[in-house]
Amino acid sequence: MPEHTFRVNGEQVTVDVADDVRLLWVLRDILGITGPKYGCGINVCKACTSHLNGAAVNPCAIAVKDLQPTDELVTIEGLPGTVGKALHPMQQAWLDHDVVQCGYCQPGQIMAAVALVHQVTAEGRELTETDLDGLRNICRCGTYSRIREAIKAATKMM
Numbered sequence: 496m497p498e499h500t501f502r503v504n505g506e507q508v509t510v511d512v513a514d515d516v517r518l519l520w521v522l523r524d525i526l527g528i529t530g531p532k533y534g535c536g537i538n539v540c541k542a543c544t545s546h547l548n549g550a551a552v553n554p555c556a557i558a559v560k561d562l563q564p565t566d567e568l569v570t571i572e573g574l575p576g577t578v579g580k581a582l583h584p585m586q587q588a589w590l591d592h593d594v595v596q597c598g599y600c601q602p603g604q605i606m607a608a609v610a611l612v613h614q615v616t617a618e619g620r621e622l623t624e625t626d627l628d629g630l631r632n633i634c635r636c637g638t639y640s641r642i643r644e645a646i647k648a649a650t651k652m653m
Contacts, residue, residue, distance in 0.1 A: 501562040503528065504573025514560035519543050521559050522570065530571035530602045534633070541632040544603035544610075545570045551610035571602035574609065585609050588649035596636035604632045608646045612653055622650050 500509040503526065510525050519536075522528040522545075531554055534542030538556035545554055546569040554568075562568075569576075574583045582590075585605050595601050607630050615622050627643050634642065 497560075499559045499562060500564040502565075502567040504569055505567075505576055507564075510559065512559055514558060516559050518554035518557040518559055518562070518568070522554055522568075528570050528572055532599055532602060534600070534603075539633075540600070540603075541607060542600050542603045544606040544632060546606060546610060549610070549613065551607050569606075571606060574606065583609065584652035585612070585646070585649040588645040588652065592641050592645040592648060594638055594641040594645050596638050600632060600634045600636075604630075604634065604642055607632050608642075608649070609653075612646070612650050615650075616653070622647065 496511045496513055498509050498511050500507065502508070503522070508526060510521050512521060512525065519531055519533060522531055523533065531543035531545050533555065534540035536555045538553045541553055543554045544551050546552070547557070548567055574586065575581055577583065583605075585608055589595065589601065589605060611626060611630060612622065615626055627646060
């Protein structure tokens with residue numbers, strides 16, 4: 496099998512898997528990184544949302560062959576390391592606003608929210624309700640109002 500090298504949460508990794516294996520399965524089954532959740536496997540629910548080179552992506556939709564050795568993937572496990580703290584401000588806001596109910600979608604929700612805040616900040620503007628409407632991560636428990644409030648609070652801390 497071919498080898499694929501890329502970075503995950505600040506560490507270089509090399510995996511020996513077929514080219515068409517989805518990144519989500521490499522993370523979960525080979526590397527033991529279980530924060531990105533399997534929800535749908537077809538890039539719809541966004542439970543697996545992670546950051547690839549700073550942008551929100553869904554590993555269930557990325558073949559491992561599409562990664563380069565210089566690509567940097569950050570999962571929920573590596574998110575605190577991006578700010579050098581025990582918790583990222585978005586994670587702290589999640590706790591402060593008691594967002595989690597079942598918790599299954601929360602890693603993807605947090606990763607999508609962080610990417611959104613970074614995008615809005617890079618554009619030099621304030622986060623809007625329309626921005627929040629654009630987040631399409633599915634929460635079966637329906638904690639959307641708490642999710643939105645946590646994102647707003649974290650935006651002030653980021």
